[in-house]
Each structure stands twice: as C-alpha cells, then as structure tokens.
Amino acid sequence: MKRLIALAAFLPLSACGEQPAGEPVVRTEIGSGVAEKAAAPSPTPTPTSSVASACESVTFEGAALTHCLADPATHRITTKLGPTGGAPYRSLTKLAADRSDDAPKVAFAMNGGMYDGEGKPIGYYVENGDRLKELNRADGPGNFHMKPNGVFFGTGGKWQIRTADDFYTNVGERPDFGTQSGPMLVIDGELHPEISENGPSKAIRNGVGIDAKGRAHFVISEGPVSFGIIARYFRDVLETPDALFLDGSVSALWDPATDRLDNRAPIGPMIVVEHKDEP
Structure with a gap:
C-alpha cells in the first residue's frame, strides 16, 4: 500500500489549555453536544528516509486516518515523559531533539x-519499570473518567490493554511501561457502551x-472525527478485541521516515516505538 501520511494539525480547546499545577486537564465528554473546533489540514510530507514508514494513510467511513503498526518481532515500546529528573517535554519536537545519536532508532x-496542567x-504511568503515578480509579468529569477507562502496558514483547478494574484485579507485577487513559x-470486541454511532463531539483523536x-x-485521525468512527475502525477493520482512547484535540504523531x-x-x-535493530 502506498504510504502517504497527511500531517494532522489542530487547535487546542480552552478546556485543554494550561491549568493550575496539579489540576487535571478536562476533556469534552462523549455525547456532551459540545463540538471541538475544527483543525485545518497541513501540507503532506514526503518520505525522507530509506527506511519504510510503519505508518500508512487510510480512509474509513469517509474519515482520513493514519494507522501505525508496532510488531513485537521488530519493535520495542517505551513511554517517555521528559528527561531524567527534569520537567515533562510537553512536545514530540523536544523529545526528538533530545534523542542521542546512539539511542535506538524511532x-x-x-x-x-x-495529564494535568504541568x-x-x-x-497510571510507568517508565522504564519505574511507577511515577498510581492507578487512578476515581470518579470525575471528562473522557478519562468515562468508565471503563483502561491501561496500555507491556513487558518485553508482550503488550496488553485492560480496563482499569481488570488491571487492578489481575496484574500483580509492574510492567516495563504503562499508561492509563480513557475511555476504552x-x-x-464490543464498543464502549456510551459511544454513540456518530456523536456530535468531533476532534482529532488517537488511540x-x-x-x-x-x-x-x-491510529490518529487527520481531521476531527467522532468517537464512533475511530472505535469502529479498531473493531471492524483492525479487529482489535480491546482498544483504548489516548487523547483528543492535542493528538500528535512523530514519523521520522516521512519527516x-x-x-x-x-x-x-x-509512547515511543523503537526499532529493535538498526535498519
């Protein structure tokens, strides 16, 4: 399949802007009737590397999406918040700039x-086997608390997604990496019970x-989409029994193969997907 990836641009909502330190950034709830601002498309980048991209552009129910595949046979997954002992990067650009030449290729x-305002x-968040935030099972507003939410985690080449309650009950050993988001x-194999077919809330989203x-x-959308579209793509096309929403409006992708x-x-x-070996 020809791999052409459109660069998704987006405008932050006021609800997604900087919040006081420690206060959670609240996302629009499913089916709230509040539609996020539309984002203007950006120019399409061209391949700049001899290494084939792990991502491809697809269309589903009229929506443009980018689908990236991580295979445990050839990739490893890590989480990254910021430099050791430092504040969060807050952007993929800073993450990219801080990668050393001898680090595994991304x-x-x-x-x-x-995340909160900082x-x-x-x-729940684990980086390199260190737990920096405990599992959050509290009730609250926004998409994160649209239960069930879930955890994406893994050790070595075994990667999993479980609801937060399932994770709490059945996962005893700390994984190498883990991040909690929501909703599922x-x-x-079934859609989250509160996701409508094509609700009014639209945003650039990833999962x-x-x-x-x-x-x-x-998967990241290249324009504003409903939860229903992205959820059905996971269920019907990718056939993933479990899928987790990562975020909306701020969703971003770094694909070095296409710059x-x-x-x-x-x-x-x-979430950083690395090549196990130098290509």
Whole structure:
C-alpha cells in the first residue's frame, strides 16, 4: 500500500489549555453536544528516509486516518515523559531533539495518555519499570473518567490493554511501561457502551489497540472525527478485541521516515516505538 501520511494539525480547546499545577486537564465528554473546533489540514510530507514508514494513510467511513503498526518481532515500546529528573517535554519536537545519536532508532511516537496542567499523567504511568503515578480509579468529569477507562502496558514483547478494574484485579507485577487513559474504545470486541454511532463531539483523536497476534495498532485521525468512527475502525477493520482512547484535540504523531513531526498543543506522556535493530 502506498504510504502517504497527511500531517494532522489542530487547535487546542480552552478546556485543554494550561491549568493550575496539579489540576487535571478536562476533556469534552462523549455525547456532551459540545463540538471541538475544527483543525485545518497541513501540507503532506514526503518520505525522507530509506527506511519504510510503519505508518500508512487510510480512509474509513469517509474519515482520513493514519494507522501505525508496532510488531513485537521488530519493535520495542517505551513511554517517555521528559528527561531524567527534569520537567515533562510537553512536545514530540523536544523529545526528538533530545534523542542521542546512539539511542535506538524511532519508528514512530504518539502522545499517550491524559495529564494535568504541568504535563504530568493523571493516571497510571510507568517508565522504564519505574511507577511515577498510581492507578487512578476515581470518579470525575471528562473522557478519562468515562468508565471503563483502561491501561496500555507491556513487558518485553508482550503488550496488553485492560480496563482499569481488570488491571487492578489481575496484574500483580509492574510492567516495563504503562499508561492509563480513557475511555476504552473497544472492550472484548464490543464498543464502549456510551459511544454513540456518530456523536456530535468531533476532534482529532488517537488511540491504540492490540490484535490477536499481539501487535499494537496506533491510529490518529487527520481531521476531527467522532468517537464512533475511530472505535469502529479498531473493531471492524483492525479487529482489535480491546482498544483504548489516548487523547483528543492535542493528538500528535512523530514519523521520522516521512519527516512528520506534529507540534501544536502541549502534551504529556508519550509512547515511543523503537526499532529493535538498526535498519
């Protein structure tokens, strides 16, 4: 398939802007009737590397999406918040600039979980085996608390998505990486019960799902879409039994193979997919 990736641009909502330190950034709830501002498309980048991109452009129900595939046979997944002992990067651009020449090559990276006004995760977060934030099972407003929410986590080449309650009950060992977000998009092959077919809330959105082969599928929309569209793409096309919403309006992708590096609104935790070996 010809891999052409449109650069998704977006405008931050006032609800997604900087908040007082420690206060969670609230996202618009599913079906609230509040539509996020539309984002203008950006120019399409051209491939700049001899390495094939792990991402491809697709169309589903009339919506332009970018689908990136991480395979445990060839990739490893890590989470990244900021430099060791430092404040969160808040952008993929700063993450890219801080990568050393001898670091593993990045296949792609996305924002990966909701955060407070300082860019720190509001839910479970593990980086390099260190737990920086405990599991959050509290009630509250916004998409994060549209239960069930869930955790994307893994150790080595085994990657999983579980609802927060399932994770709390059944996961005893700390994973190498983990990030909590919400809501779940697909749960055991069924859509989240509160996701409507094509609700009024539209935003650039991204999510992750795990297929039966253990591969991680990352999807980001190239324009504002409903929760229903992105959830059905995971269920019906990618056939991921479980999929997790990562965020909306601030969603961003770094794809080095095509020189795509989204940089619009401040973000928090990031999911980095690396090549296991030098290509």
